[in-house]
Amino acid sequence: MAAMATEVTGTVMKVSGPLVVAENMAGTKMYEVVRVGKDRLVGEIIRLEGDTASIQVYEDTSGLTVGDPLVKTGLPLSLELGPGILDGIYDGIQRPLERIQQICQSVFVPRGVDVPNLDRDKLWDYTPQNMKVGDLVSGGDIVGVVRENGLFKKHFIMVPPKLSGRVKKVMPAGKYTIETPVVEIEEAGNTMTVMLFQRWPVRQARPCVEKLQGKEALLTCERVIDALFPVTLGGTAAVPGAFGCGKTVISQALSKYSNSDVVVYVGCGERGNEMAEVLSDFPELTTMIDGKEEPIMQRTTLVANTSNMPVAAREASIYTGVTTAEYFRDQGYNVAMMADSTSRWAEALREISGRLAEMPADAGYPAYLGARLASFYERSGRVTCLGNPVREGSITIVGAVSPPGGDFTDPVTSATLSIVQCFWGLDKKLAQRKHFPSVNWNISFSKYIRILAPYFETYDPEYSMLQQQMKEILQKEDDLQEIVQLVGKDSLSEDQKCTLEVAKIIREDFLQQNGFTDYDFMCPLAKTIGMMKVIVGFHEAAQKAMAEFSGEHKVGWNSIYASTKGLIKKITDMKFELPRQSEEHFRKTFVALHEEVLAAFRTLAEEK
């Protein structure tokens, strides 16, 4: 009883939804975690004034009353980072949803539940690496490796960022729980231990040696992105779009098929059935590793904070996601983080800010919305990791934005736009016409195009040229559409008619990619580039033919169209080429078709 009495540090003074104001809080710090009320709900101090603290509570606060006790922990909101994060699903403050369900036999998270974030009993296969007694080590040094699962074979165990000293003891290879001290380090008479997991406060970026410019592409296996608006590994991209435009489908496609080593998927404030879909879909998807099928879920971790979960935890879920991403980046991996949707996160920010009675800015959002968004996206990037051996890692952040009514002038969209380097704007009209992904090629952009040119050119020296030409054809179509609407199609010249026709092929048979078909659920880069070559090649050859034969031997678009009908059919059928085939196969197939296009135009010229 006496112990209980000394534990209590504060009392609840006011409860306003997820916000609790408490007094007698002197001695606490900003962002310290406190346990609120008899149920010991998890909360975090977000404002301190004198001995009064405002606390955002990550659990349902109904039933809390004035006078309830508060217990301070002295610790910031932290994550446990170690084996067991992958292939798992956590809530916004990293509580393990699966294990809670098993323990509590309830589909809802009981209030105040105390379950360790990472499994304490599970044994992991651990092997020490490049470490012996007497060595000097410091933060970030790799001391060993855990085989996490068949897909993610090397989970590196690192010295936590702030530790350093001389190695005193090294455990041999074996099966250990995450709390086992596998390395003991001594410095100035103090002994510290490295366990298989470490803790890190979510609101603080994990340190790295240096941030670097991205140079490789995140291959998304979505044609419209890989061909026209690519993003770097370490880059930032936003996907804004109204309800039903395909934000979730794009984010999930990226998690499934992109060339990242680790995927962190944050479901933030969206409907629960979408998370349920992820949970049922992902474990079924497999990839071939050393001739064995391994579920891609093994490289994925989910942070779920659906619309029916407490709003404050939504705010935390973004930080939980990005901190987890940083931990894997520090091991030297390329991590992709998806947040669906950052608008719901911003709304949580707005709600808390409103309850704190802060001065609202645009549309009721707090004035620091832009700063908060920026500090989140800033945690992306390609870096030189801390410690030895020298390695690089990256975090690519893709944030979905759901502006009300699809209006891109809303504060969250416009703030995001000024931060990210890549913008895939989804278009309601395209979605209504069932043009998916509904990425509007006129408003979307990527500022990584120049940086990525050398990377793509190692795949194919013509890539930049092809991309440029495709964009030009689409741009010309956009200009010509106006003329057609004003004075009709007949007023167009022959080469313009040709451009319109090729633009239609690009839109309907290249940019459109139905994610629910067996031929287009993903599209490897070799297929994308092959298709670009054939389409652009056709346009070029047709334009050349029309330019060469003017006057008496005039070749018009209609006659070209008539004599290449079979060929055009083959071009529009290219997408049906199944995606899971070798690069070599795609190269051969599309080079052959390209040759056929050139041959057809040679025949046409000879006939004249």
Ligand SMILES: Nc1ncnc2c1ncn2[C@@H]1O[C@H](COP(=O)(O)OP(=O)(O)O)[C@@H](O)[C@H]1O
């Ligand atoms: N790439 C795609 N291929 C085929 N259908 C799609 C694609 N993207 C979206 N859709 C269709 O649009 C619907 C809504 O997509 P969703 O991603 O849930 O929208 P949002 O998250 O923007 O509200 C999907 O259920 C699907 O029918």
Ligand SMILES: [Mg+2]
């Ligand atoms: Mg959605």
